[in-house]
Amino acid sequence: MIRKFKFVLPILFVLGLITSFHSVAHTETDPKDKVLLTILKYVLTQGHYQPKEIDDAFSEKVYTKFIESIDPSKRYFLQSDIDEFSIYKDLIDDQINNEDLTFFFFVYERLKLRTEESKAYYKEILAHKFDFDLNDTLNVDYENTAYAKNKNELLKTWNKQLKFNTLSRLYDKLNDEEDKKKEDSTYEKKSFKVLEKESREATLTSMNDLYERIDELTYSDWFSTFINCISEEFDPHTTYFDPSVKKRFDISMAGKLEGIGARLQKKNDYTKVVELISGGPAWKAGELEVGDLILKVAQGDEEPLDIVGMRLDDAIEYIKGKKGTEVKLTIKKVDGTIKVISIIRDVVELEETFVKSSVVKKDGKTFGVINLPKFYIDFDEKNYRNSTTDMALEIERLKKENVEGLVIDLRDNGGGSLQTAIEISGLFINKGPIVQVKYRDSEPSIKKDKDPKIQWDGPLVILVNELSASASEIFAAAMQDYKRAVIIGGKQTYGKGTVQTVYDLNRHHNLNEDIGALKMTIQKFYRINGGSTQLEGVKSDIMLPDRFSYMPIGERDLENPLEFDKVPEATYTLWNNYENFDTVINDSKKRIANNEYFKLIDTNAKWLKESQDDTSIYLNFEAYKKDLESHQKESLKFKSINEYTTNLTFSSPLYEIPLLNEDKDLAEKREAWHKNLKKDIYIEEALNVVSQLKIKPEYHLVKN
Known part of the structure; x- marks a missing residue:
C-alpha cells in the first residue's frame, strides 16, 4: 500500500501531447516516448522517498551511466565520439524538462553505426591465427580504461579481447586432449595448431551469435536502458519496467519455475550469481556459489556457448530449461579460477522457501x-x-x-x-x-x-x-x-x-498502448534504537x-x-x-x-x-x-x-x-x-x- 504516495498527474496535460498519437515508427517526434518521460519525471519527483534535483549534476551522472551501460567494455565508442557526446553532459536535465530526446537519439544512432562497423573487426581478426608467444596482457578494469583514440587503437582492444576469448577455449581444449589421452593411450592428440584454429572458429561462432542477438535488440530495448539510467539515479532499487519486462516480472512472482534455482544479475559484461534458491538444483548440487560469474553455457554434451556480453534475459533463456535436462556452466569463481559444473534442472517450487x-x-x-x-x-x-x-x-x-x-x-x-x-x-x-x-x-x-x-x-x-x-x-x-x-x-x-512499490504508469495517460511500470523506493526502515x-x-x-x-x-x-x-x-x-x-x-x-x-x-x-x-x-x-x-x-x-x-x-x-x-x-x-x-x-x-x-x-x- 502506498498511503503517503498520493498524487495525480493532470490528464489534460498529457492529452495535449497525444491527441494525434498513432502507432508509428520510432522517430525523434514520437509522442509516446515524451509521454513516458513526462510521467516518469513527475512520478519520481513526487513519489520517490528521496527525490533528486534534476540539475546539471544529475545530468552528468545520467550521461556517464548511459554511456557505460551501452558500451561497458569500451569496444564500440572512440574518444572522438565521447568528445561529441560530452556537449550534452550538463544538458540532459534541460532535455528531460523539455521532453527533448536529442541526446538519446544522438548516442543511439552512433551506437548503431559503431556496432555495425565492429562486425568487420572481429571477422577480420579471427581470420588469422593468434601469436600466443607474445608477452601481452589484457586489463579488464574497463571503468578505469581510456577510450580508443582512433580505429587502430580500437582494433587493438578488439584483438586483445578476442585473443583472450580464444585463449581460454584453447586452454580448455588442450586439457580435454590430455584427459582423452589418459582415458585411452591409443588416442592421438590434436596439435596446438589445430586446436588454436578450432578455438578461433568457436570464438567466431560465439561472436556471430552475439551479433544476431544485438541485431534483435529493438529501439525500445535501448530506450528502456536510457530511461533506467534516469530512474536508477534516484537509487539502485528504483527501476523502470517496460511492458515486456513487467510481464516477465509478474510471471516470476508465480513461485514455480523450471531451471537451476539461481537468481542472476548483470555485472558489466558478465552474468553474476546473486542468490541460490533454497532446495533448488544449484543449491543441492553445492558447486555454484553467490558471486560466481557464468562465462559459458552448454546443453548437456553440446558445444558450450559463450554468454559474456550477452543480455541478461538472453543468458537466462540458455541457462533455464526443462526438468531433468543437464546444463553445464563454465564459471569463474571469486578467486579467479575457472570451473565447469553440471546441474540437472528441476522444478524450483515455492515449497522450498x-x-x-x-x-x-x-x-x-x-x-x-x-x-x-x-x-x-x-x-x-x-x-x-x-x-x-x-x-x-x-x-x-x-x-x-x-x-x-x-x-x-x-x-x-x-x-x-x-x-x-x-x-x-x-x-x-x-x-x-x-x-x-x-x-x-x-x-x-x-x-x-x-x-x-x-x-x-x-x-x-x-x-x-x-x-x-x-x-x-x-x-x-x-x-x-x-x-x-x-x-x-x-x-x-x-x-x-528501503522498501519499494511497483507503480503502474498507465494510470496517468489514455494511450492505447502499455507504457510499463516503475518499481520505486517509497519508504525507509529504522531500528527501534533509531539507526x-x-x-x-x-x-x-x-x-x-x-x-x-x-x-x-x-x-x-x-x-x-x-x-x-x-x-x-x-x-x-x-x-x-x-x-x-x-x-x-x-x-x-x-x-x-x-x-x-x-x-x-x-x-x-x-x-x-x-x-x-x-x-x-x-x-x-x-x-x-x-x-x-x-x-x-x-x-x-x-x-x-x-x-x-x-x-x-x-x-x-x-x-x-x-x-x-x-x-x-x-x-x-x-x-x-x-x-x-x-x-x-x-x-x-x-x-x-x-x-x-x-x-x-x-x-x-x-x-x-
Missing part, C-alpha cells in the same frame, strides 16, 4: 534449527499460508521434542513481507515496538507487536550473513536491540533499509569470518544507494532475561579466534579479495597457463574448508517422519539439507552459543 526445522542432539541436550529462507505471505489465498503461522507451528512442534534452545537460520534470506517480520519478532517478546517505518517528509511510524503471547521464551540465536536483507534485517535488528537473541554471522547483513539498517545493516554480536569478509558486498556495493541516517529512538524495554549474555559472546569470540578452520577461512577471504582486485590477464599462453594453474594450486590450500564436518547428527522432527515416508522427493531434499548442516561450521558455532545461554531463574519464577 517455506519454514523447515531440524532436531539436533548436542552434549546430551536437544536443540532446534529453524531455516527461514524468506518472509512470505500470500493474500490471494483465502486461508493464506505465511511465515508467521508456519514459524509458530514449527516452534510448537519443536517444543514437543523438548528442545532447550533455538537457532534461526536467516542466511541468504533476502527479505519479503514486513508484516510477517513484525509478527515473527512478536513470537519471542512480550509486546512492544519492532521497527520504525518512514515515508518522505513525515515522522517515522512505529510498528509494534501488540500480542503479549510469547511462543518461545528460551535461548535464541539468529544466524545471518552478508546476504540477509530487508525483512531479515528488521527481525535480527529487533532481536538485537531487545537483547532477546545473540546475532551471529558475517561482519554485517546486506544493508537494505537505519540502510548500508550499515545489522552488525553481528559474534562475527564469523567468511569468504565475503573483505569484499564490498551488499547495498554498499551498488551504485548510488541511499545514505545511512538516524531517527529518534523508540521507547522499549530490554528483554534482559539472560544470565550470561555477554559471557557467552566473549567465550564464542575466543573460540573463533583459536579455531584453525576459522583462521583458514579468514586467510582464504583475504586471498579472494586480492584475486578479485587483480584485473590483469596474461595473453601469452604459457604465462596464462602458469597464472591459472598457480591460482588453482593456491586454492587447494583451502580445500579442507569444504571438507569440514562436525560430529553432530541432524534429523527431521517427529511430525515430518510420516511425510518423508510418503514423499520420496521431500525425503531427498531433507537428506541433502541435513548433510549440509552436518558440514556447516557456522551452524556448529551457533549451536555452541545457544547451548551455553542460560535464562535467569527469576524469569522462570515470574513466568510460572
Whole structure:
C-alpha cells in the first residue's frame, strides 16, 4: 500500500501531447516516448522517498551511466565520439524538462553505426591465427580504461579481447586432449595448431551469435536502458519496467519455475550469481556459489556457448530449461579460477522457501534449527499460508521434542513481507515496538507487536550473513536491540533499509498502448534504537569470518544507494532475561579466534579479495597457463574448508517422519539439507552459543 504516495498527474496535460498519437515508427517526434518521460519525471519527483534535483549534476551522472551501460567494455565508442557526446553532459536535465530526446537519439544512432562497423573487426581478426608467444596482457578494469583514440587503437582492444576469448577455449581444449589421452593411450592428440584454429572458429561462432542477438535488440530495448539510467539515479532499487519486462516480472512472482534455482544479475559484461534458491538444483548440487560469474553455457554434451556480453534475459533463456535436462556452466569463481559444473534442472517450487526445522542432539541436550529462507505471505489465498503461522507451528512442534534452545537460520534470506517480520519478532517478546517505518517528509511510524503471547521464551540465536536483507534485517535488528537473541554471522547483513512499490504508469495517460511500470523506493526502515539498517545493516554480536569478509558486498556495493541516517529512538524495554549474555559472546569470540578452520577461512577471504582486485590477464599462453594453474594450486590450500564436518547428527522432527515416508522427493531434499548442516561450521558455532545461554531463574519464577 502506498498511503503517503498520493498524487495525480493532470490528464489534460498529457492529452495535449497525444491527441494525434498513432502507432508509428520510432522517430525523434514520437509522442509516446515524451509521454513516458513526462510521467516518469513527475512520478519520481513526487513519489520517490528521496527525490533528486534534476540539475546539471544529475545530468552528468545520467550521461556517464548511459554511456557505460551501452558500451561497458569500451569496444564500440572512440574518444572522438565521447568528445561529441560530452556537449550534452550538463544538458540532459534541460532535455528531460523539455521532453527533448536529442541526446538519446544522438548516442543511439552512433551506437548503431559503431556496432555495425565492429562486425568487420572481429571477422577480420579471427581470420588469422593468434601469436600466443607474445608477452601481452589484457586489463579488464574497463571503468578505469581510456577510450580508443582512433580505429587502430580500437582494433587493438578488439584483438586483445578476442585473443583472450580464444585463449581460454584453447586452454580448455588442450586439457580435454590430455584427459582423452589418459582415458585411452591409443588416442592421438590434436596439435596446438589445430586446436588454436578450432578455438578461433568457436570464438567466431560465439561472436556471430552475439551479433544476431544485438541485431534483435529493438529501439525500445535501448530506450528502456536510457530511461533506467534516469530512474536508477534516484537509487539502485528504483527501476523502470517496460511492458515486456513487467510481464516477465509478474510471471516470476508465480513461485514455480523450471531451471537451476539461481537468481542472476548483470555485472558489466558478465552474468553474476546473486542468490541460490533454497532446495533448488544449484543449491543441492553445492558447486555454484553467490558471486560466481557464468562465462559459458552448454546443453548437456553440446558445444558450450559463450554468454559474456550477452543480455541478461538472453543468458537466462540458455541457462533455464526443462526438468531433468543437464546444463553445464563454465564459471569463474571469486578467486579467479575457472570451473565447469553440471546441474540437472528441476522444478524450483515455492515449497522450498517455506519454514523447515531440524532436531539436533548436542552434549546430551536437544536443540532446534529453524531455516527461514524468506518472509512470505500470500493474500490471494483465502486461508493464506505465511511465515508467521508456519514459524509458530514449527516452534510448537519443536517444543514437543523438548528442545532447550533455538537457532534461526536467516542466511541468504533476502527479505519479503514486513508484516510477517513484525509478527515473527512478536513470537519471542512480550509486546512492544519492532521497527520504525518512514515515508518522505513525515515522522517515522512505529510498528509494534501488540500480542503479549510469547511462543518461545528460551535461548535464541539468529544466524545471518552478508546476504540477509530487508525483512531479515528488521527481525535480527529487533532481536538485537531487545537483547532477546545473540546475532551471529558475517561482519554485517546486506544493508537494505528501503522498501519499494511497483507503480503502474498507465494510470496517468489514455494511450492505447502499455507504457510499463516503475518499481520505486517509497519508504525507509529504522531500528527501534533509531539507526537505519540502510548500508550499515545489522552488525553481528559474534562475527564469523567468511569468504565475503573483505569484499564490498551488499547495498554498499551498488551504485548510488541511499545514505545511512538516524531517527529518534523508540521507547522499549530490554528483554534482559539472560544470565550470561555477554559471557557467552566473549567465550564464542575466543573460540573463533583459536579455531584453525576459522583462521583458514579468514586467510582464504583475504586471498579472494586480492584475486578479485587483480584485473590483469596474461595473453601469452604459457604465462596464462602458469597464472591459472598457480591460482588453482593456491586454492587447494583451502580445500579442507569444504571438507569440514562436525560430529553432530541432524534429523527431521517427529511430525515430518510420516511425510518423508510418503514423499520420496521431500525425503531427498531433507537428506541433502541435513548433510549440509552436518558440514556447516557456522551452524556448529551457533549451536555452541545457544547451548551455553542460560535464562535467569527469576524469569522462570515470574513466568510460572
